[in-house]
Amino acid sequence: MRREVRLPSPSLVFGLLVGCGVTLVVLSTIGRWVPYEFVYVHISVDEELAVPTWFAVVQLFVLATAAGLAAVTSEHRSERRALWATSLVALFFSVDEQATIHEALTGALPEVFPRIRDRGAWMFVYPVVLMAIGVWLRRDIAWSWPHRRRLLLRILAGAAVFGTGVGLEAVQYLTGFPTLLIHIEEFLEMVGVSVMLWAIYSEMWPVTITLGERTTTGR
Numbered sequence: 001m002r003r004e005v006r007l008p009s010p011s012l013v014f015g016l017l018v019g020c021g022v023t024l025v026v027l028s029t030i031g032r033w034v035p036y037e038f039v040y041v042h043i044s045v046d047e048e049l050a051v052p053t054w055f056a057v058v059q060l061f062v063l064a065t066a067a068g069l070a071a072v073t074s075e076h077r078s079e080r081r082a083l084w085a086t087s088l089v090a091l092f093f094s095v096d097e098q099a100t101i102h103e104a105l106t107g108a109l110p111e112v113f114p115r116i117r118d119r120g121a122w123m124f125v126y127p128v129v130l131m132a133i134g135v136w137l138r139r140d141i142a143w144s145w146p147h148r149r150r151l152l153l154r155i156l157a158g159a160a161v162f163g164t165g166v167g168l169e170a171v172q173y174l175t176g177f178p179t180l181l182i183h184i185e186e187f188l189e190m191v192g193v194s195v196m197l198w199a200i201y202s203e204m205w206p207v208t209i210t211l212g213e214r215t216t217t218g219r
Contacts, residue, residue: 007207014198017059021190024052025183045186048100056190060094063087063197070200078140079148085137086155086196089130102126123170127163154199162192 008016024045031040045052064087071083096102102122134141144152165188172181 003211004208010202010205017194025187046182057094057097059193060090064090066200078143082140155196158192158195165189
C-alpha cells in the first residue's frame, strides 16, 4: 500500500521560518541580561557557534537544496543556470556561516584598509563577488524578466532584505553603533533567506512524497 504525503504550504513554511527568526532574536536580546554567560553565548546572534548560527546554516542549506531541485526540473537553460548559481551561492554561505571562511579569506584586508577590522572585512569583498556573478548572469536575468517575473522579483526582494542586513552590519562595524543594531541586521538576513526560499518553494508546490509499504519476512 502506497501513501502520498503533501508537504506544508509555502505560506506556512515562510511563517514558521520568520517565527523562528523572531524567537531567536528575542531570546538573544533578553539573554543579554541573563546572569549566566554560558547560556548567552549559545543563544546570542553575535556568536559564531550558537543556536542562531545553526539555524542560519540549516536555512541556507535548505535554500541551496530547493534551488538545486528547481534547476534540475527547469526546462530552460537560462533559468537553470540562474537557479544553479543561486544554489551554489547559498551552499557556500551555509558552509561559510559555520566554518567562518569569510574571516580567513579577508584577514589581510585590514593591512591595506586600517579602518576595516578583521572580522568585518568580508562585507566589502563578498558584495563585489556577488555583483560579478550578477553581471555574468545578466542575460539569464534578462530572460527571466518576461518569462519568470514573479520568481525573479521575489528572489530579488529576498536578496535586497538580506543585503540590507549586511549593510547594517557594515555600519555597525565601522561606527561602533549600539549592539541592538546587530539583532536587527541578523534578523533581516534571516528574513531575506526565508523570502528567497519561499519564492522558490512556491514555484515547486504542491510537493508530494510517496511512501511505500515496507515488507518484512519472518523465519
